[in-house]
Amino acid sequence: MARIGFIGLGNMGGPMARNLLKAGHEVRGFDLSPAALEAFAAAGGTVVSGGVAAAEGAEFLVTMLPAGKHVRDTYLSQSGLAAATAPGAVLIDSSTIDVATAREVAAAMPRPMLDAPVSGGTMGAENGTLAFMVGGPKDAFDKAQPVFQAMGKTIVHCGGPGNGQVVKACNNMMLAVTMIGTCEAFIMAEKLGVSAQTLFDVTSKATAQSWAITSYCPVPGPVPASPANRDYKPGFAAALMEKDLGLAQQAAADAGMTAAMGAKALALYQAFTAGGGAGQDFSGIIEMLRQG
Numbered sequence: 001m002a003r004i005g006f007i008g009l010g011n012m013g014g015p016m017a018r019n020l021l022k023a024g025h026e027v028r029g030f031d032l033s034p035a036a037l038e039a040f041a042a043a044g045g046t047v048v049s050g051g052v053a054a055a056e057g058a059e060f061l062v063t064m065l066p067a068g069k070h071v072r073d074t075y076l077s078q079s080g081l082a083a084a085t086a087p088g089a090v091l092i093d094s095s096t097i098d099v100a101t102a103r104e105v106a107a108a109m110p111r112p113m114l115d116a117p118v119s120g121g122t123m124g125a126e127n128g129t130l131a132f133m134v135g136g137p138k139d140a141f142d143k144a145q146p147v148f149q150a151m152g153k154t155i156v157h158c159g160g161p162g163n164g165q166v167v168k169a170c171n172n173m174m175l176a177v178t179m180i181g182t183c184e185a186f187i188m189a190e191k192l193g194v195s196a197q198t199l200f201d202v203t204s205k206a207t208a209q210s211w212a213i214t215s216y217c218p219v220p221g222p223v224p225a226s227p228a229n230r231d232y233k234p235g236f237a238a239a240l241m242e243k244d245l246g247l248a249q250q251a252a253a254d255a256g257m258t259a260a261m262g263a264k265a266l267a268l269y270q271a272f273t274a275g276g277g278a279g280q281d282f283s284g285i286i287e288m289l290r291q292g
C-alpha cells in the first residue's frame with residue numbers, strides 16, 4: 001500500500017481520498033477548509049498542516065483544486081513542495097484546468113507529473129467510478145494505476161503532458177453543444193405537436209442518438225433518472241459547464257482555431273448562469289431556451 005499526499009478535499013477530492021483510504025492506502029491530506037479536514041479525519045485520513053507536509057515522503061501526491069491558479073500556486077509557489085515527495089514519486093493533478101497551465105506546471109516539476117482530470121461528477125467520486133483522462137509520461141501512468149483504480153473505473157492514457165486536459169475540454173465542449181441542440185429539438189417538437197416521448201423513442205435509436213438523450217434527457221419523463229425529473233437539481237451544475245466551456249475556448253485559441261459552436265455554447269451558458277441557473281443542472285438550460 002502506498003503513502004499518498006492529497007491536497008484539496010472538497011466535493012470531489014473528499015470522496016476520492018476516502019476511496020484511497022478504503023483501498024488501504026495511507027493518506028495525508030490538506031485543505032484550506034476546516035469542514036473538509038474534519039470530514040477527511042472522520043474517514044480515517046491523517047490531517048496535516050499544509051501542502052508541503054502532505055507531500056512529505058509521499059509516493060504519490062494528488063491535487064484536486066478549483067482552477068488553474070490554485071494548481072499554479074500549490075506547485076510553483078509553495079517552495080519545495082514537489083521535492084518533498086519521496087524519490088521516484090508521481091505527481092497527479094486531477095483538477096480541471098487550462099492546457100497551458102497543466103503543461104507549464106508539469107515542465108517545472110522535479111518529479112514526473114500527470115494531468116488527470118475526471119468525468120463522472122460527485123456520484124462517480126463517491127462510488128469510485130470516475131473516468132480519468134491522463135496526460136504525461138507512460139511509465140508514471142503505469143506506476144499510478146493502483147491510485148487511479150481505487151478512485152475510478154475508466155482510466156485512459158491520452159499522450160503527453162496536458163493531453164488529459166485537452167480531452168476533458170473536447171469532451172465537455174461536445175457535450176454542451178449536443179445538450180443545447182437536444183434541448184432545441186425537444187422544444188421544437190413540443191411546439192409543433194410531437195410529444196417528448198415520441199421524439200425520444202425515435203432519436204434514442206436514430207442517428208441523433210447521444211448521452212444527452214439517452215442518459216440525461218432534458219425533459220421529464222423519457223429517462224426517469226435524468227435531472228429534468230427533479231427540477232434540474234444537479235447532476236452537473238451549469239456553473240461547472242460554463243467553466244469548462246471557457247477552458248475549451250482557451251484551448252481552441254491555443255490551437256489557433258475558432259470553435260464556433262463551442263463559443264456559442266459558452267455564450268448561452270453564460271446567459272443561463274447570469275439569469276440564476278448557475279446551481280441548476282446544465283440540462284436546465286432548456287428552460288431558458290424555451291423563452292427564446
Ligand code: NAD
Binds near residue numbers: 008013066074236243
Ligand atoms: P470544491 O470547491 O468542492 O473543492 C476544492 C477544494 O480545494 C476546497 O475544499 C478548497 O478549500 C480547496 N482548496 C482551494 N485552494 C486550496 C489550497 N491552496 N490548498 C488546499 N486546499 C485548497 O470543488 P470540486 O467540485 O471538488 O472540484 C474540484 C475540481 O474538480 C475542479 O477543478 C472542478 O472543475 C473539477 N470537477 C468537478 C466536478 C464536480 O461535479 N464537482 C466534476 C468533474 C471535475
